[in-house]
Amino acid sequence: MTKTIPTISSTSIRSHGGARASRSLPAGVPPDTIVKWFRDMLLIREFEVRTMQAYQEKKIGGFCHVYIGQEAVAVGCTAAIRPDDPMITAYRDHGHALARGMSSRHCMAEMFGKIGGCAKGKGGSMHMFDRANNLFGGHGIVGAQTAVGTGLAFATKYEDEVINGGRSDRVTLCFLGDGALNQGVLHEAMNLAGLFDLPVIFVVENNGYSMGTAIERGTTMAHDLSVKAAAYGFDAIEVDGMDLIAVYEDMKAFCDSCRAASRPGFVDMKTYRYKGHSMSDPRKYRTREEEEHFESGDPIGKLRDVLLSAGVLDEAAVAAMQKEVRAEVKDALQWSEESPAPGIDELYHDVYVERWGPYTGTSLPEMLREEKR
Amino acid sequence: MSATAVREIEFRDALREAMSEEMRRDPKVFLLGEEVAEYDGAYKVSKGMLAEFGPRRIIDTPISENGFAGLGIGAAMMGLRPIVEFMSWSFSLVAADQILNNAPKMLYMSGGQFGCPIVFRGNDGAGGQLGSTHSWCVESLYANVPGLKMAIPSNPYDAKGLLKTAIRDADPVFFLESERMLSMKGEVPEEEYLIPFGQAAIRRTGEDCTIVSFGRPVHFAMEAAETLAAEDGIECEVIDGRTIRPLDLDTIVASVRKTNRCVVVDQSWSFASVGSEVAAQISEHCFDDLDNHVHRVHADDVPAPYASNLEQEMLPNPRKIRSAVLSACYRA
Ligand SMILES: Cc1ncc(C[n+]2csc(CCOP(=O)(O)OP(=O)(O)O)c2C)c(N)n1
Ligand SMILES: [Mg+2]
Numbered sequence: 144m145t146k147t148i149p150t151i152s153s154t155s156i157r158s159h160g161g162a163r164a165s166r167s168l169p170a171g172v173p174p175d176t177i178v179k180w181f182r183d184m185l186l187i188r189e190f191e192v193r194t195m196q197a198y199q200e201k202k203i204g205g206f207c208h209v210y211i212g213q214e215a216v217a218v219g220c221t222a223a224i225r226p227d228d229p230m231i232t233a234y235r236d237h238g239h240a241l242a243r244g245m246s247s248r249h250c251m252a253e254m255f256g257k258i259g260g261c262a263k264g265k266g267g268s269m270h271m272f273d274r275a276n277n278l279f280g281g282h283g284i285v286g287a288q289t290a291v292g293t294g295l296a297f298a299t300k301y302e303d304e305v306i307n308g309g310r311s312d313r314v315t316l317c318f319l320g321d322g323a324l325n326q327g328v329l330h331e332a333m334n335l336a337g338l339f340d341l342p343v344i345f346v347v348e349n350n351g352y353s354m355g356t357a358i359e360r361g362t363t364m365a366h367d368l369s370v371k372a373a374a375y376g377f378d379a380i381e382v383d384g385m386d387l388i389a390v391y392e393d394m395k396a397f398c399d400s401c402r403a404a405s406r407p408g409f410v411d412m413k414t415y416r417y418k419g420h421s422m423s424d425p426r427k428y429r430t431r432e433e434e435e436h437f438e439s440g441d442p443i444g445k446l447r448d449v450l451l452s453a454g455v456l457d458e459a460a461v462a463a464m465q466k467e468v469r470a471e472v473k474d475a476l477q478w479s480e481e482s483p484a485p486g487i488d489e490l491y492h493d494v495y496v497e498r499w500g501p502y503t504g505t506s507l508p509e510m511l512r513e514e515k516r
Numbered sequence: 517m518s519a520t521a522v523r524e525i526e527f528r529d530a531l532r533e534a535m536s537e538e539m540r541r542d543p544k545v546f547l548l549g550e551e552v553a554e555y556d557g558a559y560k561v562s563k564g565m566l567a568e569f570g571p572r573r574i575i576d577t578p579i580s581e582n583g584f585a586g587l588g589i590g591a592a593m594m595g596l597r598p599i600v601e602f603m604s605w606s607f608s609l610v611a612a613d614q615i616l617n618n619a620p621k622m623l624y625m626s627g628g629q630f631g632c633p634i635v636f637r638g639n640d641g642a643g644g645q646l647g648s649t650h651s652w653c654v655e656s657l658y659a660n661v662p663g664l665k666m667a668i669p670s671n672p673y674d675a676k677g678l679l680k681t682a683i684r685d686a687d688p689v690f691f692l693e694s695e696r697m698l699s700m701k702g703e704v705p706e707e708e709y710l711i712p713f714g715q716a717a718i719r720r721t722g723e724d725c726t727i728v729s730f731g732r733p734v735h736f737a738m739e740a741a742e743t744l745a746a747e748d749g750i751e752c753e754v755i756d757g758r759t760i761r762p763l764d765l766d767t768i769v770a771s772v773r774k775t776n777r778c779v780v781v782d783q784s785w786s787f788a789s790v791g792s793e794v795a796a797q798i799s800e801h802c803f804d805d806l807d808n809h810v811h812r813v814h815a816d817d818v819p820a821p822y823a824s825n826l827e828q829e830m831l832p833n834p835r836k837i838r839s840a841v842l843s844a845c846y847r848a
Contacts, residue, residue, distance in 0.1 A: 229594070262627030272626035279593055280626065287613055290583050294590020301596060305572045306543050328613070331583025338578065493628040494663055496686035499714060499762050508627040 159383050159413040160437040165445040166388040167453075174455045180222055180387060181450060184214040184443050186468045187238045190247055193472050194237065194254065198422050202480075203254040206283075207268040210238035212385075212417035215442035216348055217242040219390025220316055223398050229295040231279040231288050232318035234269035235348075235416075239318065243276040247475035249510040252482045259482030263489060263508050275511055285353075286326025289345065292317025293332040296343035300405060311405040314398050315343040322353025324362050324371065336407035337375040344401055344408040345372075346394075348384070350416045355428040372409030384414035385442045388449070522703040528561045530672035530704050531637075531693065534679035535562070535599060537708065539569055542597060545683055546573040548588055549601030549638075558603045559639065559698055585611035585636065589618045592634040597683060602638030605692060606652040619688040620663025635682045637691035640668070641732060641783050642820060642831055644696060651820035651827075653784035655730065658690055659760045659793070665713060666760040668692040668731040672702035674758055677711030685713070694732045714762035718771070722751030725841050726771040728794055729781035730757040733813075733832045737781050740837035748838075750845055760790055768794070769801045776807040777844040781832050786814035811840040 168177060191209040198207050210217065217238035224230070232239045240250050245261060253260030254268045262270055271281040279295055282288035292315055299313040323329055324347060336343050347368060351358050359365040369379035380397050383389040394410070401408040415437040419426050426434075450456040456464075491501050498504040525533070539545045546569075547562060553576040556563040566574045577584040581602065588598035602608045608615060615636055622632045642651045659666050665687055669675040675693070682689035719734060720741050727737045734756045741752040753771050757764060772778045778798055782791030795810040816830040842848045 231590075260627070262625060262629070265627050266625045270625045272629045274626075274629040279590070279630065280622075282618075284613055284617055287586065287618060290586020290614060291590035291593070291618060293583070294587035294592075295594055296590075297587055298591040298594035298596050301546070301572070301591065302594070305546075328582050328586060331578075331580035332586065334578060335580060335583050335587055339575075493624045495665075496623065496631050496633075505623055505628040505631070507629065511629065 160385055160415055160440045162439040165386050165449045166392065168449060168455075169388055169392050176222075177450065178455060180218050180391070181443075181446050181456075182464055182468065183218045183242055184387065184446065185464060186247065186471065187214045187217070187241050188443060189468045189472045190237060190241060190250070190475070193476060194251070195418070195422065197251075197254070197476065203268065204256065205267050206234070206421050207254065208235040208421050209418050210235055210416075212437065213348060213350060213414045214238055215387040215390050216346075216384045216412055216414050219387045220346060220394050222391045223394035224314060224316060227277060228313050229277045229279055229299065229315045230318075231292040231295060231315070232281065233285065233288060233320055233323065234281065234283045235320065236269065236271045236281040240271035240273060240278060240281070243273060243278045245271065245273045245276060245278070245510070247472055248478040251475040252479035255479040255482070256484065257479055257482035258485045258489070259479065259509055261508060261510050263493070264485045265489070265493065273510070286319060286323040286328045289317055289319055289323065289326075289329045289332040293336050293341055293343050296336065296341040296407075297339065300341060311342055312402065313342065314402040316346055316398075317343050318346045318348055320353060321347055321349040321351065321358050321362065322356070324368070333372070333375040333407070333409070337377050340405050341407055342401050342405045344398065344410060346410045346412050348412050348414055350414045352416070352420070352429070354420045354424070357428070368411040369409070375407075377407045377409060379409040379411065381411045381413065384412040385437070385440050385445070387442055387446050522705050524701045525672055525704050526698065527672045527675050527693070527700045527702070528559060528698040530676035530702070531561050531679055532563065532565065533704070534676045534683070536565060536568065538680055538683040539573060544595065545597040545599065546575065547599045547601065548575045548577055548584055550577055550579055550603050552576060552601050557601075559695060561698070562601070581607050581611040582614055585614040586618065588634050589614055589622070589632055592619075592632045592688075593622060593630045597633055599635045599637060599683060602636060604643070604650060604652075604695075605638050605640040605654045606650045608636065608638070608654065609652070615690075616658065616661050620661050623687075624663060631686055632688045633686050635679070635689045635691055637679070637682075637693060639695040640692035641694050642696070642827060645822055645824055645827055646820070647822045648819035653815065655692060655760055656782070656784040656789035659790055660788075664688045664690055664761065666690045666692065667713065667758065668760060669758065670697070670731050670734040670756050672700065672704050674711060674717070676704055677709050678713070678758065681710045681713055684710070692731060697732055711758070713759045714764050716758055716764035716767040717756045718753060718767065719756050720752065720754040722753040722775065724750045724752060724775055725777040725779060725844055726753045726755060726768070726775045727779045727781060727837065727841065728755045728757060728768055730760060730790065731783065733781045733783050736832055736834045737837055740834040740841065743834065743838055744841055748842065748847065750841060750847070752841060763794070763797070765797055765801065768798065772798055772802045773805045776805050778802075778806070779811045779813060779837065779840045779844050781813045781837055783815055783832055785817050786812060787817065789814065808844050808846065811844045813837050813840050
């Protein structure tokens, strides 16, 4: 029976999501690794559920955007690259931070505005940075990170080739929302990346909406975004972002080829955010029916089914893992609660590297000092 | 005599020497911008640099200020040392988000994890009948933002010494040149030197009135000071700020405590400007020393006109500075 999905009319959106089976387990990947990805997705889901609660309890302020529904994207993409490959994203960034390896303590404490946060409580939900894990933010201005991400790729190539006299060997993943497709800066960045042969992959987390604007109300050629990349002379792929194995396999192949060729790439990553745009969104612009369609193809449930039927995990192991991530996030909340608020002297710290006038220089956050030990 | 004679070079040569020396010293330094490579620079500042350093380090960009400014910022976050040339600071307005939101705030937003050691440089101020879109004086607009530094040299010696400091600085530096000064010659020694930020230069000493200025108008202040000495018997002390952030308030305050009068000359508009900031600081720190309120000379509060006579009238000039000094000294 064909099911019509109201509100989102574009075939590009309707073609994904829903209760389709996951791809089968990827060959050549140790089962433990896939179990780790599964756990990462569980962790992000649990973390975000608790984030919403903490926001309601006013422990978190400002703008806060959760990643529920999109977990397979950050986890699968992280799995497809190397730890030394740079990554940069927009403000819906908790999932990327956790997938990249930031501890849930530092991530949560940042939102609590505490000194133990990854940015000492100076960045907030939209600014997750993790130098040790090559995460270059967390950026609040829609699209702005695409030029910066292009610069990260410029720098890896410059270091590898001009300074070290070798071959360009790293690839940068630059995430953006579908709303950022319409920012001029993206098009400048894509043109520069194409011209300069920069190994940067623009991953559009196409969740179908920018706030309340369905993609086809704001974006031309929404049914075939590959034309955007074609205009700048580079390859594009479309990926089912609701299937972790598809994300991993397709991104791995694409990243490998962009890395080898030192060329940019473009990904239409089809996904869906289950919750509102931010904490204050009643989602009147879409139907409950549409949401249910996507929820029925939940990326976590899909991978669980594959792992269960392959005998990699059993129900008890899944339940134990769920318990574990609940405990981890509970600990993160507790830890964030106890982490002190930044001292008032932090106001004039980290403004300039060098000390002058009222400015007291800079220092690494606790998170990186711990990892150095 | 000839052994110690200091050579004279143009302002643009001084800029080029600063960049080339720093590029020879540090492979992380590179130059990026419109027409910097094959065209030899829209104003010939980077002339010959492509031949020496090659296209991997002297990089022509398309006309995408927001894109290439952002690219430079990403590279700086990775630890490279980009020099981003804006053909004119007027065109930096389309890159405002990158240069104001990202470069100066990255260190803070990331809690000390990622700095942004980048230099943005180019022509600032009236180029000569370029009309209102091309004649921006961005100093007042941009100096408002914490996290950036701003240097504005008035002569070739300072241009070289300040630019070398800017390139080595760990923080983002906005470096404001002037098309009208690029051909100006000045003494620049062969030996290496750097000029630290936050140290104003006293260009002329005097007891009667302090004139504080930045960049090109320093020359108008000097001209006015000579006229005032010759025709009005007023001896001005002329201070060239050299950097706006950091501002060398100590030198300014010491001078005003001596002269008890002050005129600030700033080529940007007066409202919420570098000039109003300096005047406010002087009022705060020298309240009991002042014989008169701080006088200010700015560009007139209108868009930059095209017609030559109107443009000349709009900009700060020696006549306006002289009358401000006369007024400050109750001689008007
Ligand atoms: C330049 C700019 N304009 C507007 C906003 C306000 N804003 C924040 S998120 C958003 C929607 C972006 O949607 P999308 O890029 O699809 O990302 P998603 O929220 O779906 O992850 C808007 C309009 C902003 N942050 N920056
Ligand atoms: Mg979206």
